[in-house]
Amino acid sequence: MKTSVIIPVYNAEKYVTNAVQSALQFDEVFEVILVEDKSPDNALEVCKELTEKHQRVKLFQHPDQQNHGAGASRNLGIKNASGDYIAFLDADDFYLPNRFDAEKELFQNPEVDGVYGAIGVHYWSDKAKEQYFPVYGDKLTTVYKRYPAEDVFPGLIGMRGSFGLFSIDALTVRKSALEKMDALMKTDLKLHQDTDFLMRLAFYTKLYPGILDQPVAVRGVHESNRISQVDSGKVKPATTRILLWNHLKTWAQNEPKMPDAELLHITRMHRSFIIANAPYIKKWWMILKYLLTDFRSIRSGLYNINFRKALF
Structure with missing residues (x-):
């Protein structure tokens, strides 16, 4: 080598x-x-x-x-x-x-x-x-x-x-x-x-x-x-990861060989961090909205420890 x-x-x-x-x-x-x-x-x-x-x-x-x-x-x-x-x-x-x-x-x-x-x-x-x-x-x-x-x-x-x-x-x-x-x-x-x-x-x-x-x-x-x-949470994790997943979402949307399932999952992960970083009232409004329209966006976030910390 x-x-x-x-x-x-x-x-x-x-x-x-x-x-x-x-x-x-x-x-x-x-x-x-x-x-x-x-x-x-x-x-x-x-x-x-x-x-x-x-x-x-x-x-x-x-x-x-x-x-x-x-x-x-x-x-x-x-x-x-x-x-x-x-x-x-x-x-x-x-x-x-x-x-x-x-x-x-x-x-x-x-x-x-x-x-x-x-x-x-x-x-x-x-x-x-x-x-x-x-x-x-x-x-x-x-x-x-x-x-x-x-x-x-x-x-x-x-x-x-x-x-x-x-x-x-x-x-x-x-x-x-x-x-x-x-x-x-x-x-x-x-x-x-x-x-x-x-x-x-x-x-x-x-x-x-x-x-x-x-x-x-x-x-x-x-x-x-x-x-x-x-x-460690000294810098709010959801803030930095919104930028990461936004990059990934933009890339996935423009990648012609990206499977639909992977694109949808990346979109949901990006959304979950947006929810995690939203102000309190908007956070819960978004949670209720996606519980009705796309509950998997919420589930993706709930598996993320940074999202759980941001909720409570």
């Missing part, structure tokens, strides 16, 4: 060295691409030191050297990658020694476009553990059983019951397979652009399960994680 590992770097001077070292332990890693996104800290200098120390580490910035977000940074990394495979890693996360064990076998099958696995949790400080352990615990983020490739997209959008999910840190994809997609990362999504990418990737390509019962990478949790603030 000749794998390019793409690491967007923003406000991560404390963590990026560990992330890079975790990737360089593998012979399968041909290069580590750092995309520094105008960090307010000293991350750029740390990245420069890493390129001087390690021949396989390459550093890029956006042409205007401004901040463009994780999605645009990953896109820039993909554009400059010269490996046959693409893997991703957030700058405050890290790989475990088994990261590419499944890939080495599965990618011998030319029908396999991508492989996904499970990730664990690491708390970078006692304070972070105190704040976010109720959210993440010591649980695996994983898909709960080994699904065929055609079930991954319906599973990720919630049509297969308790499907589970996987992180972009645990994904490896053939670079050539990305040409099947309508677009790479959506750059106007500030949060959940990786979730949007994974769902669309699962629609256009064939993704297969790798190691699901133990972590192949670790999510690093600290006090300034933006997504942790959403997951």
